[in-house]
Amino acid sequence: MxxxxxxxxxxxxxxxxxxxxxxMEIRWATRKDYSKQxxxxxxxxxxIFISTNPSHINPQELRDLYxxxxxxxxxxxxxxxxxxxxEPVDIKKLxxxxxxxxxxxxxxxxxxxxxxxDDDCGNEDEPSERETTPLVGLGDLLQRVVPFPVVSPxxxxxxGFGRAVSDYGLTxxxxxxxxxxxxxxxxxxxxxxxxxxxxxTSREIYDIAALxxxxxxxxxxxxxxxxxxxxxxxxxxxxxxxxxxxxxxMVKHAGRKLLLAPPLRKSSxxxxxxxx
Numbered sequence: 001m002x003x004x005x006x007x008x009x010x011x012x013x014x015x016x017x018x019x020x021x022x023x024m025e026i027r028w029a030t031r032k033d034y035s036k037q038x039x040x041x042x043x044x045x046x047x048i049f050i051s052t053n054p055s056h057i058n059p060q061e062l063r064d065l066y067x068x069x070x071x072x073x074x075x076x077x078x079x080x081x082x083x084x085x086x087e088p089v090d091i092k093k094l095x096x097x098x099x100x101x102x103x104x105x106x107x108x109x110x111x112x113x114x115x116x117x118d119d120d121c122g123n124e125d126e127p128s129e130r131e132t133t134p135l136v137g138l139g140d141l142l143q144r145v146v147p148f149p150v151v152s153p154x155x156x157x158x159x160g161f162g163r164a165v166s167d168y169g170l171t172x173x174x175x176x177x178x179x180x181x182x183x184x185x186x187x188x189x190x191x192x193x194x195x196x197x198x199x200x201t202s203r204e205i206y207d208i209a210a211l212x213x214x215x216x217x218x219x220x221x222x223x224x225x226x227x228x229x230x231x232x233x234x235x236x237x238x239x240x241x242x243x244x245x246x247x248x249x250m251v252k253h254a255g256r257k258l259l260l261a262p263p264l265r266k267s268s269x270x271x272x273x274x275x276x
Contacts, residue, residue: 030044052106053153059098065178073089100165102200109159162174210223
């Protein structure tokens with residue numbers, strides 16, 4: 001489906017931060033070729049609420065979004081034979097990760113917009129000859145001209161998320177960009193990445209990397225990312241053990257793998273105490 005995002009910022013009283021960049025705003029996510037859609041249940045445009053306010057994120061709702069997007073917090077997640085994640089997100093660790101992130105971007109929309117899209121998912125029937133493009137009524141025309149700010153974090157559903165980790169001086173990395181499957185392809189993911197980049201560059205941080213899978217490379221390339229000109233690449237710590245003694249403090253469970261953790265050096269004071 002060839003779709004794009006057409007956004008219109010609505011004037012609203014918001015707090016400003018990050019050098020004058022709005023921390024909250026309502027925009028429109030649009031299906032470009034709506035007239036070619038098989039189902040008429042899908043709305044041509046839906047209002048979405050984009051926020052960089054951490055207080056708008058409920059960890060439990062974010063955990064549900066991870067599950068809906070089949071996205072894992074782990075580098076070595078447990079999956080079943082179909083590729084579905086079977087390991088739930090640890091709420092405690094997720095909350096810690098959020099509190100230490102440099103930037104959080106969340107996207108909300110009305111629940112009925114998500115339900116309508118979810119009901120349409122999996123409908124692969126060909127359109128009948130009698131099926132025609134829906135007529136544009138007065139309400140649709142008004143919606144195109146007059147924006148209605150009818151969605152907010154308190155009343156809407158969390159449908160998109162992304163975060164950045166940074167040293168606040170030189171570099172930053174983007175993690176966990178996701179959009180609920182029923183709303184993918186509407187440009188919401190690009191909005192999230194662009195918002196993160198805009199805020200980071202306003203802090204004069206320009207060394208920005210994105211940790212992504214092979215399937216996500218095309219998405220980030222469309223957002224302006226490319227191969228590092230220095231030729232560097234990301235390497236993950238993967239040293240594992242084939243056999244281990246149960247209770248060995250040097251072996252740590254990491255999803256489906258057992259990582260060999262280097263032993264900690266004891267301080268001189270602790271060594272003295274152990275000898276005495």
